[in-house]
Amino acid sequence: MDAILLQILNGLDKGSAYALIALGLTLIFGTLGVVNFAHGALFMIGAFCAVTVQRLLSLSYEVVDETQKDFLGNPLKVKTSYVESWFGPEMGGAIIDWAVPIAIIFAIPIMILIGFVMERGLIKHFYKREHADQILVTFGLAIVLQEVIKYFYGANPIQTASPEALSGVANVGALFGTEIFYPVWRIVYFFFSVVIIGGIFSFLQFTTFGMVVRAGMADRETVGLLGINIDRRFTIMFGIAAAVAGLAGVMYTPINSPNYHMGMDFLVLSFVVVVVGGMGSLPGAVLAGFMLGILEAFASMNEVKSILPGIDQIIIYVVAIIILLTRPRGLMGRKGVMEE
Amino acid sequence: MFGLDNKDTRMLLVVAVLTLCAPFILNPFPTDSAMAQFNAGYPDLMQRFVIFGIFAIGFNILFGLTGYLSFGHAAFLGVGSYSAVWMFKLLSMNVVPAILLSVVISGLFALLIGFVSLRRSGIYFSILTLAFAQMSFNLAYSVLTPITNGETGLQLTLDDPRILGVSATADGSIPVTSLFGLEMRSTFEMAVGPWAFQFNAGYYLCALILLAAFYLSIRIFRSPFGMMLRAVKSNQQRMNYTGLNTKPYTLAAFVISGMYAGLAGGLMASMDPLAGAERMQWTASGEVVLMTILGGAGTLIGPVLGAGFIKYFENIFSKINDHVLHGWFSFMPDGLEDFVVFIIHPFIGKGWHLTLGILFMLVVVFLPGGLVEGGQRIAKWVKGRKNKDDSTSATKTPAE
Numbered sequence: 001m002d003a004i005l006l007q008i009l010n011g012l013d014k015g016s017a018y019a020l021i022a023l024g025l026t027l028i029f030g031t032l033g034v035v036n037f038a039h040g041a042l043f044m045i046g047a048f049c050a051v052t053v054q055r056l057l058s059l060s061y062e063v064v065d066e067t068q069k070d071f072l073g074n075p076l077k078v079k080t081s082y083v084e085s086w087f088g089p090e091m092g093g094a095i096i097d098w099a100v101p102i103a104i105i106f107a108i109p110i111m112i113l114i115g116f117v118m119e120r121g122l123i124k125h126f127y128k129r130e131h132a133d134q135i136l137v138t139f140g141l142a143i144v145l146q147e148v149i150k151y152f153y154g155a156n157p158i159q160t161a162s163p164e165a166l167s168g169v170a171n172v173g174a175l176f177g178t179e180i181f182y183p184v185w186r187i188v189y190f191f192f193s194v195v196i197i198g199g200i201f202s203f204l205q206f207t208t209f210g211m212v213v214r215a216g217m218a219d220r221e222t223v224g225l226l227g228i229n230i231d232r233r234f235t236i237m238f239g240i241a242a243a244v245a246g247l248a249g250v251m252y253t254p255i256n257s258p259n260y261h262m263g264m265d266f267l268v269l270s271f272v273v274v275v276v277g278g279m280g281s282l283p284g285a286v287l288a289g290f291m292l293g294i295l296e297a298f299a300s301m302n303e304v305k306s307i308l309p310g311i312d313q314i315i316i317y318v319v320a321i322i323i324l325l326t327r328p329r330g331l332m333g334r335k336g337v338m339e340e
Numbered sequence: 341m342f343g344l345d346n347k348d349t350r351m352l353l354v355v356a357v358l359t360l361c362a363p364f365i366l367n368p369f370p371t372d373s374a375m376a377q378f379n380a381g382y383p384d385l386m387q388r389f390v391i392f393g394i395f396a397i398g399f400n401i402l403f404g405l406t407g408y409l410s411f412g413h414a415a416f417l418g419v420g421s422y423s424a425v426w427m428f429k430l431l432s433m434n435v436v437p438a439i440l441l442s443v444v445i446s447g448l449f450a451l452l453i454g455f456v457s458l459r460r461s462g463i464y465f466s467i468l469t470l471a472f473a474q475m476s477f478n479l480a481y482s483v484l485t486p487i488t489n490g491e492t493g494l495q496l497t498l499d500d501p502r503i504l505g506v507s508a509t510a511d512g513s514i515p516v517t518s519l520f521g522l523e524m525r526s527t528f529e530m531a532v533g534p535w536a537f538q539f540n541a542g543y544y545l546c547a548l549i550l551l552a553a554f555y556l557s558i559r560i561f562r563s564p565f566g567m568m569l570r571a572v573k574s575n576q577q578r579m580n581y582t583g584l585n586t587k588p589y590t591l592a593a594f595v596i597s598g599m600y601a602g603l604a605g606g607l608m609a610s611m612d613p614l615a616g617a618e619r620m621q622w623t624a625s626g627e628v629v630l631m632t633i634l635g636g637a638g639t640l641i642g643p644v645l646g647a648g649f650i651k652y653f654e655n656i657f658s659k660i661n662d663h664v665l666h667g668w669f670s671f672m673p674d675g676l677e678d679f680v681v682f683i684i685h686p687f688i689g690k691g692w693h694l695t696l697g698i699l700f701m702l703v704v705v706f707l708p709g710g711l712v713e714g715g716q717r718i719a720k721w722v723k724g725r726k727n728k729d730d731s732t733s734a735t736k737t738p739a740e
Contacts (some may be wrong), residue, residue: 035463125705131463132409136633137704139626143697146434150692153688210521268622273466310483313509323470 002178007297009172014185015293020248021270022285023197024241024276030217030280031234034123035131037138040267041145042242046107046112046249047258048149050157053103057096061135098163100253108243109249115242119235142263150260162188162254185254192251194297197286198269203240204282213237217280272320278333288331292316344549348558351641355554359547362386363537366652370534377659383527383540387611389648390546391604394553396631396643398600401557402593403629403636408516409466411625412453412473416446416598418480418620420605422487425494425615430502432692433515435524435545435610439603446602447595454594458587473622517610519545524611542611548647549607550644553600558640560596569593601628620622622711636710645711650696657692681690 021043028036060081070077084092095102122141126134162185163166169181204210216223216230227261249258256262273292277284298304300312323330344352358365367381380386391722420442427438457468480488488494498508502515517524524542525600531537547576560566568589571579579586609615618624627650635646664686665681672680707713 122472122701122705132407132466133704133708135409135463135702136629137465139629140701140704143693145699147691147694147697151691174691264623268470271467272471275464279463295664308523310479313482314475317478319470320471321456321468324464325456328460 002180003301003303005172005176006180006182007301008294009180009186010049010300011294011297012290014296015290015294016190017248017252017266018270018273018293019286020193020196021245021266022074022273023200023282024244024248025270025274026277026280026282026285027200027237027241028242029274030282031213031237032119032123032127034126035134035138036266036295037135038118038142039138039241039245040263040265040270042111042114042245042263043252043266044147044149044258044260044263045057046111046246047253047262048153048249049107049110049246050100050103050250050253051153051160051258053106054096054099054160057081057099057102060084097165100160100162100250103250104247107246110217111243111246112239114246115239116235118242119238132135135280136255142267146260146263153260153309157257157259157262159257162210162255167254170186189251189255193248196247201282202243209233209236210323269316272316276320276323276330278330279332282331284330291331292319295319342555343508344418344558344562348562348640352551352555352558355641355644356551359390359550360544362389362543362547363539366590367535367537369730371536372534378656380652380655383525383537383543384611385651386543387546387607388461389651390543390550390608391611392628392631392647392651393644394546394550394607395601395604395628396647397550397553398597398604399628399632400597400637400639400643401560402597403632404643405561405569405573406590408458408461408590408594409629410457410469410594410597411466411622411629412469412471412476412623413601413628414622415453415473415598416450416601417605417608417624418615418617419449420446420474420479420602421609421615421619422494422605423530423602424609425496425607425613426487428502428517428609428613429500430503433517434504435517437518437550438517438610439606442602442606442609443599444602445475446605447599450595450598450602451591454591454598458590459595462532470622470625473620473625477617477620477622479705480620488617490617493614495614517542517613528724546607546611549603553603554640554644559692561640565589565592630696632710634700634703634710636712639712642712649711654669654696655690655697657688658690660688724726 021039024042025036025039028034028039058081060079062077062079065076065078068078070076080257081092081096083095086092086094118141122137123134126137166184166188168184170184170187172180172182172187176319204214211221212228212230213233216228216233220230270289271293273288274285276292277288295315296312299315304311342349342352363381363386365381366386367379369376369379371379394412395417399410402413403409423445424435424438427441431437431603453469456725457465460468481490496514498512498514500507506515513581518627519541522541526541528534528539529554530539568586572586572590576586605615605619608619610612631646632643633646634649638640662681662685665684666677668676669680685691703710707717709716
């Protein structure tokens with residue numbers, strides 16, 4: 001029982017990253033009809049936003065302290081970060097400690113801006129071209145973004161710690177009367193993704209803007225004929241989708257040290273998730289994300305692996321292939337969207 | 341010649357001359373000059389040119405003709421490499437059975453994957469092939485370790501049970517791959533004045549196979565079968581409405597291009613008998629997509645050009661460093677020189693992929709036909725200018 005609960009937790013945790021990226025991909029596909037292979041790169045840029053914020057916050061200057069000596073007998077050099085000197089050691093230390101959550105505030109505008117630039121500068125010109133061309137140009141863009149990040153941050157993974165208060169483990173099992181210890185940050189990640197997903201859905205469901213966007217997703221031409229500037233709204237949605245991917249990346253940094261090709265690693269999986277969920281279906285993307293995450297977690301249990309060795313490596317692909325061949329529209333795909 | 345019309349014969353001859361004279365063409369600089377490091381005429385690199393050329397020609401038969409964009413072709417290359425290495429381990433060090441087996445096995449593998457993937461088209465096909473390739477990569481990396489030797493990669497060892505041949509040579513080393521006794525690594529060096537040209541047996545084997553592969557692809561492009569594939573690309577629905585089942589045609593194209601990839605993999609293993617899982621990763625599939633698009637998808641010579649272009653500049657660019665740049669721009673005033681070097685710095689050396697990515701994007705955006713279209717446009721422009729000159733001179737002459 002404990003093992004099953006633990007795997008469900010593992011799955012929810014993995015699934016929340018899949019679901020967030022797949023949600024952004026689906027938003028872009030559903031609104032603009034563009035297959036965005038650069039979405040993984042956006043996820044990676046988000047992660048590097050967190051790295052940058054942490055580095056900026058811990059910028060420091062050195063003061064030679066004559067009263068103290070280091071072990072060689074020279075005057076001790078004391079490093080003080082600017083943040084600490086401005087806000088006092090306690091407050092400043094706390095700010096540096098909470099760099100990753102603080103990065104969210106910076107990442108949102110940056111990611112939205114990157115999304116705007118990408119859409120207006122490049123993807124706009126590809127609406128009328130074939131899907132193959134869209135895949136190719138965004139694939140090229142992904143390579144470029146990845147190499148730019150590699151140029152500035154190097155090829156090695158960069159460790160970025162979560163706030164100390166959230167870096168331990170918690171006994172999740174207490175809720176069910178058993179003992180299951182699980183890293184706090186992963187639980188935070190799950191709730192964070194639930195909040196973001198809920199936010200996006202309610203934004204689309206309960207605001208006028210969202211209503212127009214949904215109408216545009218259903219029939220772009222008619223909405224345009226009604227005198228609504230649907231292109232501008234779709235551009236904004238692209239920005240939002242980029243921000244979702246970026247936030248997923250920011251929060252993912254303490255779980256997995258970011259490196260420049262993490263986007264590509266996630267991209268293949270998130271495409272599989274989108275296709276399983278049904279191209280253009282937002283609930284489908286979220287459902288498929290969590291479902292595949294949980295399936296993967298269960299497949300990596302030792303009991304399962306002893307029967308089918310290596311199943312954890314391929315389970316997602318196998319499920320995707322089966323679903324694509326039996327339910328061509330995916331789990332919750334809308335009728336008429338990319339059906340061939 | 342060989343049932344080709346004049347234009348195709350000329351193209352085949354051009355490719356033949358280019359590949360057979362490559363040791364000369366790629367070695368333009370004398371060995372002891374400062375530019376010698378930019379020579380690309382050494383066997384290892386030349387082999388890579390033609391092997392990736394074969395790979396790209398095969399990919400083009402699928403993508404260029406039918407428009408089906410496969411993102412999993414590296415899987416066939418990997419399967420080809422593995423089967424070739426197994427043949428070396430078990431049967432003999434002769435490359436012929438190894439290459440034959442790698443073509444057959446990858447053909448079967450392509451038949452299986454193609455049969456499933458081709459039930460869908462468009463983006464779904466791309467993602468299905470991507471999923472299959474990634475699955476094969478994961479399998480090769482972990483579960484199938486007894487066959488693929490996992491992370492380390494499959495290599496020859498001293499105790500291979502080679503049926504036709506010996507496990508180890510008399511002096512206790514691993515035997516080398518050969519073609520009926522002609523060692524693949526044997527190289528004939530020719531010194532002409534300050535130049536040194538290398539003629540490698542393995543390279544010439546690859547080059548001849550490339551020519552055969554290129555010839556076959558011309559025949560496929562010009563055949564009724566090729567016409568059918570083009571029809572699939574332009575409008576598959578209409579084909580279906582006329583009562584024609586397109587599946588056998590697309591499947592045949594998929595299997596053929598898979599066999600080309602397997603051939604490339606087999607050759608790769610024949611030149612250097614080891615195979616690793618990283619050859620199957622989806623970024624490796626992305627590379628052949630880059631080559632084909634960059635050269636010109638759907639054209640005959642495009643993929644070969646693209647493969648040569650990418651592999652050549654990969655080699656050149658990664659050798660340029662700041663020092664070399666400073667040498668090139670030393671004619672400029674100091675401040676400007678530093679500035680120019682600073683600007684170019686991110687694009688050279690390790691930054692080659694950045695250059696490639698930008699180049700690729702530019703090609704997709706502005707030149708969907710790739711280098712071939714670029715060449716055609718330039719030719720047209722030059723011709724157009726000539727015609728204009730002619731017409732202006734024609735109007736002028738009566739005035740005399």
